Amino acid sequence: xxxxxxxxxxxxxxxxxxxxxxxxxxxxxxxxxxxxxxxxxxxxxxxxxxxxxxxxxxxxxxxxxxxxxxxxxxxxxxxxxxxxxxxxxxxxxxxxxxxxxxxxxxxxxxxxxxxxxxxxxxxxxxxxxxxxxxxxxxxxxxxxxxxxxxxxxxxxxxxxxxxxxxxxxxxxxxxxxxxxxxxxxxxxxxx
Amino acid sequence: xxxxxxxxxxxxxxxxxxxxxxxxxxxxxxxxxxxxxxxxxxxxxxxxxxxxxxxxxxxxxxxxxxxxxxxxxxxxxxxxxxxxxxxxxxxx
Numbered sequence: 001x002x003x004x005x006x007x008x009x010x011x012x013x014x015x016x017x018x019x020x021x022x023x024x025x026x027x028x029x030x031x032x033x034x035x036x037x038x039x040x041x042x043x044x045x046x047x048x049x050x051x052x053x054x055x056x057x058x059x060x061x062x063x064x065x066x067x068x069x070x071x072x073x074x075x076x077x078x079x080x081x082x083x084x085x086x087x088x089x090x091x092x093x094x095x096x097x098x099x100x101x102x103x104x105x106x107x108x109x110x111x112x113x114x115x116x117x118x119x120x121x122x123x124x125x126x127x128x129x130x131x132x133x134x135x136x137x138x139x140x141x142x143x144x145x146x147x148x149x150x151x152x153x154x155x156x157x158x159x160x161x162x163x164x165x166x167x168x169x170x171x172x173x174x175x176x177x178x179x180x181x182x183x184x185x186x187x188x189x190x191x
Numbered sequence: 192x193x194x195x196x197x198x199x200x201x202x203x204x205x206x207x208x209x210x211x212x213x214x215x216x217x218x219x220x221x222x223x224x225x226x227x228x229x230x231x232x233x234x235x236x237x238x239x240x241x242x243x244x245x246x247x248x249x250x251x252x253x254x255x256x257x258x259x260x261x262x263x264x265x266x267x268x269x270x271x272x273x274x275x276x277x278x279x280x281x282x283x
Contacts, residue, residue, distance in 0.1 A: 018257070072200065178244075186217075190217040
């Protein structure tokens with residue numbers, strides 16, 4: 001059952017959606033604070049560009065492609081559930097989960113290469129930020145994968161029907177994680 | 192394919208195209224110009240995802256308020272810390 005919350009102007013908003021946006025709004029200062037600290041310290045310090053030149057741009061580009069594509073597949077799942085096509089929604093959710101897992105595997109490979117080259121979280125302030133920000137982001141990707149997997153199983157079994165709106169809520173979270181990466185990618189790999 | 196799905200696919204092509212543009216800018220342009228373009232493009236990508244994939248274009252003022260207030264705080268934090276790094280830059 002979808003519960004609605006009445007806003008001050010009298011319009012109705014699904015309570016789950018408003019709650020999800022509240023949650024995301026609490027995440028904005030978390031990632032925003034890290035990004036702002038990174039920008040300010042980088043602009044005020046030296047040696048950051050040299051440190052970031054050791055990162056693997058090709059892996060990051062592939063990961064950007066994977067996350068952008070997964071954002072598209074989860075919104076396709078949402079479109080499918082709006083058309084009451086739960087089987088198609090399950091397929092798109094499965095694809096989203098696979099793309100998310102691929103992102104994490106690529107990230108783990110990238111960490112492996114960097115650690116083998118001696119770049120650890122304690123190797124300097126750039127590396128502390130790098131591991132901190134990308135690690136926190138990867139944890140969010142992992143959480144999103146679990147949510148999407150649960151929804152995928154429910155959609156495949158046909159038990160999602162009364163709660164199809166949950167795909168939209170999971171999608172909001174997943175797109176937020178994508179947006180965080182949209183800013184992490186240029187800050188760490190291109191700037 | 193429904194019109195809605197086609198729309199989402201077109202947005203995806205735009206997003207991929209903008210990634211290519213930002214990588215090309217990092218290689219081709221001088222650093223200061225590249226920075227401006229890269230972060231403008233990142234903002235455009237975030238806007239496309241939020242407006243079309245998160246359906247912000249169809250949302251009520253309540254959702255905008257929830258999303259924009261913390262963003263404003265982050266912006267204030269950035270502005271508040273600017274004098275600090277300008278001070279360090281001028282001391283070098």
